[in-house]
């Protein structure tokens with residue numbers, strides 16, 4: 134078990150020149166087994182939040198409870214025990230370059246005085262779990278970025294943590310490798326029942342593996358909820374910007390293509406429809422054609438994979454008289470289809 138509850142958490146840094154409210158009035162509920170993503174632009178307060186969770190920092194005010202216990206009050210043995218329950222992986226891996234894969238994974242086990250035979254067995258088991266069997270004696274410099282992060286993950290799991298914190302863990306990796314590392318994190322979440330809290334500035338990371346998301350801006354959480362519903366109905370402009378960035382990175386539906394479509398399909402309106410799952414869209418579109426005197430011209434369609442489900446976007450040209458077009462847009466929304474007029 135590892136439910137995490139942040140209640141009115143604030144962290145203020147005071148320097149000679151200024152006071153920075155890095156984390157401000159944050160309330161979050163992270164359930165055991167969640168993959169909880171925190172997204173925000175640089176300076177939003179993500180790293181501070183993660184440092185509060187692993188107690189590298191303590192809050193200026195507020196409470197952080199893990200399974201009902203206020204961790205900010207922990208001292209001595211209890212504090213050490215809590216720290217063991219929390220594993221962490223980093224953007225730049227933080228491996229020791231003079232040690233082999235095996236020795237890097239062994240290090241935390243040496244610190245916690247696990248008997249020699251036992252620690253070697255444990256390290257080898259974890260190296261296998263992360264898919265690096267056979268590379269035990271390689272040095273970090275001989276590994277690819279994805280392999281280095283796998284070592285980071287194995288090392289983070291040595292003390293059987295309940296919580297894994299990921300600090301921009303895929304930001305230094307190419308898209309293909311990012312995909313592989315995210316798959317591994319999903320696997321670990323499922324196999325070991327770990328709660329994962331990750332911070333990122335990449336919305337595709339959130340979409341692919343997080344079931345919950347919180348969006349931060351200037352220290353505050355401005356939006357939070359199930360990933361799918363946040364993607365379908367972003368309430369805040371910052372969230373919409375992150376989603377747009379994700380759409381543009383992964384599909385050809387970029388600004389240039391839209392300009393081309395607007396120029397070549399000047400009649401009526403150009404609309405982006407957002408469907409959850411892949412099933413209902415044909416039905417809704419044929420209902421619209423049937424009920425309203427409009428034409429629907431499908432220009433582009435894509436299906437995006439999210440953790441809990443898939444969701445699709447479709448770029449369509451709708452032509453007909455203005456009042457009927459407006460009614461048809463309302464019909465789409467009433468049938469659970471997101472509508473964005475371009």
Ligand SMILES: Nc1ncnc2c1ncn2[C@@H]1O[C@H](COP(=O)(O)OP(=O)(O)OP(=O)(O)O)[C@@H](O)[C@H]1O
Pocket residue numbers: 146147148153154155173174175176177178179180181182
């Ligand atoms: N130790 C510190 N002393 C003073 N100010 C700090 C300290 N740590 C962070 N800050 C300030 O707090 C704010 C939030 O920083 P934080 O690093 O948590 O944001 P972030 O979202 O993680 O951004 P980035 O992705 O750039 O690290 C920033 O204005 C930062 O300058």
